[in-house]
Amino acid sequence: xxxxxxxxxxxxxxxxxxxxxxxxxxxxxxxxxxxxxxxxxxxxxxxxxxxxxxxxxxxxxxxxxxxxxxxxxxxxxxxxxxxxxxxxxxxxxxxxxxxxxxxxxxxxxxxxxxxxxxxxxxxxxxxxxxxxxxxxxxxxxxxxxxxxxxxxxxxxxxxxxxxxxxxxxxxxxxxxxxxxxxxxxxxxxxxxxxxxxxxxxx
Amino acid sequence: xxxxxxxxxxxxxxxxxxxxxxxxxxxxxxxxxxxxxxxxxxxxxxxxxxxxxxxxxxxxxxxxxxxxxxxxxxxxxxxxxxxxxxxxxxxxxxxxxxxxxxxxxxxxxxxxxxxxxxxxxxxxxxxxxxxxxxxxxxxxxxxxxxxxxxxxxxxxxxxxxxxxxxxxxxxxxxxxxxxxxxxxxxxxxxxxxxxxxxxxxx
Numbered sequence: 001x002x003x004x005x006x007x008x009x010x011x012x013x014x015x016x017x018x019x020x021x022x023x024x025x026x027x028x029x030x031x032x033x034x035x036x037x038x039x040x041x042x043x044x045x046x047x048x049x050x051x052x053x054x055x056x057x058x059x060x061x062x063x064x065x066x067x068x069x070x071x072x073x074x075x076x077x078x079x080x081x082x083x084x085x086x087x088x089x090x091x092x093x094x095x096x097x098x099x100x101x102x103x104x105x106x107x108x109x110x111x112x113x114x115x116x117x118x119x120x121x122x123x124x125x126x127x128x129x130x131x132x133x134x135x136x137x138x139x140x141x142x143x144x145x146x147x148x149x150x151x152x153x154x155x156x157x158x159x160x161x162x163x164x165x166x167x168x169x170x171x172x173x174x175x176x177x178x179x180x181x182x183x184x185x186x187x188x189x190x191x192x193x194x195x196x197x198x199x200x201x202x
Numbered sequence: 203x204x205x206x207x208x209x210x211x212x213x214x215x216x217x218x219x220x221x222x223x224x225x226x227x228x229x230x231x232x233x234x235x236x237x238x239x240x241x242x243x244x245x246x247x248x249x250x251x252x253x254x255x256x257x258x259x260x261x262x263x264x265x266x267x268x269x270x271x272x273x274x275x276x277x278x279x280x281x282x283x284x285x286x287x288x289x290x291x292x293x294x295x296x297x298x299x300x301x302x303x304x305x306x307x308x309x310x311x312x313x314x315x316x317x318x319x320x321x322x323x324x325x326x327x328x329x330x331x332x333x334x335x336x337x338x339x340x341x342x343x344x345x346x347x348x349x350x351x352x353x354x355x356x357x358x359x360x361x362x363x364x365x366x367x368x369x370x371x372x373x374x375x376x377x378x379x380x381x382x383x384x385x386x387x388x389x390x391x392x393x394x395x396x397x398x399x400x401x402x403x404x
């Protein structure tokens with residue numbers, strides 16, 4: 001059903017552009033295009049402009065690699081953050097989640113991805129050299145690895161641990177264990193096994 | 203985790219604009235935004251431009267309501283199509299699918315939706331008046347209702363049948379039955395029931 005009809009060129013170009021979004025196939029792309037053109041022209045206009053201004057105005061923070069409009073992001077520019085702690089996360093959403101705990105006053109480094117050899121993402125693509133340079137600025141004492149607890153996130157954490165330890169830094173990882181407020185009966189076995197191994201003095 | 207951090211304004215605007223797409227929640231919107239900004243700036247540029255030119259260049263065909271760059275779409279402007287047959291479909295993708303059968307030489311009318319009271323889509327929103335005017339041009343003899351066989355599509359077909367019959371037109375619906383090439387054992391009971399009711403002389 002794909003290219004049976006001579007579709008108007010602008011519609012075809014729009015569907016093709018939408019298909020490049022992660023998780024969007026040709027059917028979703030069509031549905032999105034019809035929806036925008038038929039029912040939400042304001043939204044289409046807004047999306048077009050938002051893309052253009054994001055491309056024009058956003059760059060990476062020179063210190064933490066997060067998106068920012070200035071040379072330094074708001075967090076890195078904040079003099080009240082503790083410069084001896086550096087927390088490494090996969091993406092800006094993870095940083096937001098950690099900030100929402102109000103329990104961390106150090107700085108961040110955003111990888112903008114994780115090691116994934118199958119997708120061709122290696123240490124070079126993630127610019128590990130830049131992270132190492134940042135971590136070895138003399139002020140950072142401890143690096144907290146807060147990548148996801150997925151296979152890729154764990155691999156990234158292991159790899160970074162080696163690199164950072166070799167440079168004399170203290171490296172830690174977020175604790176694994178039973179989620180707050182949960183009943184043991186409903187906790188999966190893998191999590192419980194880790195909680196046993198990493199048990200602490202009561 | 204939503205708005206904990208002072209995010210850069212352009213990033214926030216982009217995520218908000220992406221959330222307006224059908225089937226995209228805040229997490230997908232974030233993933234899309236990070237992906238576009240980090241890994242596919244060319245794609246972001248292309249999407250921005252595709253949206254702008256689609257909005258600017260596309261309008262509805264005066265006869266069939268499909269998207270087109272001109273007053274009339276290629277199908278309606280084709281003098282070799284049979285003007286006595288009018289096939290009503292929900293959206294352009296359905297028209298493409300029907301065209302791919304190479305078994306229909308009549309014209310189309312694209313509703314750009316279906317009746318859905320829960321979503322506030324009624325006969326006024328779908329501009330049924332326009333379809334009726336189109337069907338009563340004097341040339342159309344038979345209207346083939348090819349809306350989907352979903353509850354909404356069936357409702358739309360029933361509703362249109364009443365309206366069109368009252369105007370003296372022959373109204374037909376796509377046949378329901380056993381899909382070509384399928385074994386009866388694997389056909390669902392509802393489909394089989396219809397195939398029995400609508401059995402034809404062998």
